[in-house]
Amino acid sequence: MYLKVNRDEVIEGLQKSASIIPAKTGAAYLRTIWLKSEEGSLRIMSTDSNLEFCGTYPAEIIEEGLAGVQGRAFYELVRKLPSGELVIKTDPDGSSILVEQGSRKYKLPVNDPTWFQKFSTFPSEGAVFWSGDFLLEIIERIAYCISDEDSMEAIACMNIVPSSDENGKFIEACGLNGHQFARLKFFNDDIHAILPEEGILIQKKYLAELKKWLTADEIEMSLIEKRLFFKTADGKETFSMPLSYYQYPNYKNFLSKLNDDDVSRMKIEKSELSNALDRISIFNTDSNRCASFMFNPGELILFSQGQEVGTATESIEVDFSGEMERIAFPTKNLIEILGHFQSGEINFTLTGSEAPCGLTGSEDNEYLVIVMPMKVQEETYYSEEDV
């Protein structure tokens, strides 16, 4: 392998490539970035055995070839080099790769080329164009509700599922962690058409990597059984990840509660509530991390108390209807949820003091978050048992 390439052309791809390989652990194969020179371009490839990144960048190819280098070291080296041309070539016996830039010369050992395994090819058939910007928004607004626990299987994934109602076809992106649920509805007939009926599940940890790779530019998306692919619109980079196959919890059960007749409703200014909760949270402690909501006609009273820190009470003007008297929410979680709404006005649908509460935005109708309240137990030292 012998090629010349501009450092600035490849540095971004190298950074994306290095970000998915394991830093220290794992087989040497997985810590490798593969460089392949062919047909007037340099291909940079890496995998952690689940995610696969492949980028193609213009280069002057003097001799075609393949070399696997220790990924982190190679990326760090190129990152620290100034802009300009890099000469990359393998030495005659193929045991190392030489990187040169002017008078700077570096030699890195290469891995056995027989370790190289073919990367998945982007399936062009059925691929659809999508907005990277919008996919980023979906991840941003859903991922924080997805469980961080790997072991919890389906609820450690984002569920993207095709659906339809009397208004037509739509897609739901959902995240769930056992205590809160987020759903963003959107319309895209092309994506609706390629999604399987039961939808797809993408693990949260892969979403985090996808988010790093995505930009606001247009992307192509394609799907085969067990794998999801993305490609930049200029075709230079592909990023793919495995899909998960678990039974996603039936969220329609708790969604349906929001339509009950006896729900209470509250409309409130988002910023006013967020700021009040932020102050209230100062009075939360490890053992009491909730804010109590008490409802009066036209008024919401927020209250919190913590041993040693004291008590906090605030009153906010709201539109309120219903029978609900009191409910408690985890303060920090609620602040985080509010921060994901674009609308300045938030509607709470309260189904019971120990039952799901739905939040929607007045100008944000396609986005719904359900949060479970806190169960606050009074301390009991003695209890009697029925005989």
Next chain:
Amino acid sequence: MTKFIMHLDMDAFFASVEQMDNPELRGKPIAIGTPHKRSVLSTASYEARKFGVRSAMSSVHALKLCPHLILVPGRMARYKEISNQVMAVLGNYSPVVEQASIDEAYLDITGTERLFGPPLELAESVKKDIFEKVGLTASIGIAPVKFLAKIASDLKKPAGISIIEQNQIESFLETLPIEKIPGIGKKALPRFHSFGIRFAADMRRFTPEFFKERFGERGIILHAKAAGIDPTPVAVGGQMKSSSAENTFGDDVCDPQILKTWLLKQSERISADVRRKGLKGRTVTLKVKFPDFRQITRSKTLGKRTSNSDTIYKAGCALLDAEGYMGSIRLIGIGISNFDDRSRQLSLLTSEENIVDDKKLDDLDKAVDKVREKFGTAMLTRGSLLKLSSKVKGQ
């Protein structure tokens, strides 16, 4: 009003109970443990301590130091009975009593001067009262903050009383080795030494932020303690923080199935213990000790609190499985903690079915507890534990 916290520590508690109950043991070096080669002593009498015998020492080593040491098997039920009597006495002196362990308690005695006289006088009365009602001696420490009261109770053992007044704190901290501060253990100690910190007062040369950067939030608390500041109140009812059980094997065990059977046995013990106290815990901790005395602990926090033996056992097994094959194991134990859960976020996914299942398990536990209470623990045993029953007697 000057704040005063009293820490009471019963002297060589288990050994003293045995000597009180059996006059033949009085004045003799005794220790609680068995002569088994792997038995570890839980307490040694003061007569035995003169020979260098200490708690947590192996019986074999203790017998080498003191060949005429009398080893007595422990009687936990009796110790608990005496402990309850001691706590009842303490309740007469302050409404704010926190039982820290079976033989230790904190009392907030602020404002009791008019009833019982100055703190030293009160301590004398408590000590005398315990001796008259229970027949045992205790050591007492008094200080304006909790951790200093505990350190003070250790200064004049046995049967001593020490007081650190507010105006003595500064000079006391100048000579207090930092390892005496709760939260600075063997691991952290070399780091403190590397900063030239050997005594509590040395920490004041640095800012709280210095310790925060190196030890996280804990660093700020340690810095405050080094200045004699400890806002931790005496917590009434904050009695038990964890319940655990462990067994040291006669011969090392490597079969995961046998280890799991022990976990089941231990899960039954600790679940019954927390149920008796009306508690439920969320964090299950597995403890494993290897033949070279290396020890690991692994914890898992459950989705909700439990006092159910099966749930604790399954969490313990999951922790054990997650470690993979570990080879020979000398000791295995399991514990449950994290009882303080007065407020928790409800689950979106708790189905009616799960609630019914939990109730069924709780009812089953209650029924088992009642049978055992009436007819003895051995009356009802799980089939899978039968093969252990003979071995258990020896542990």
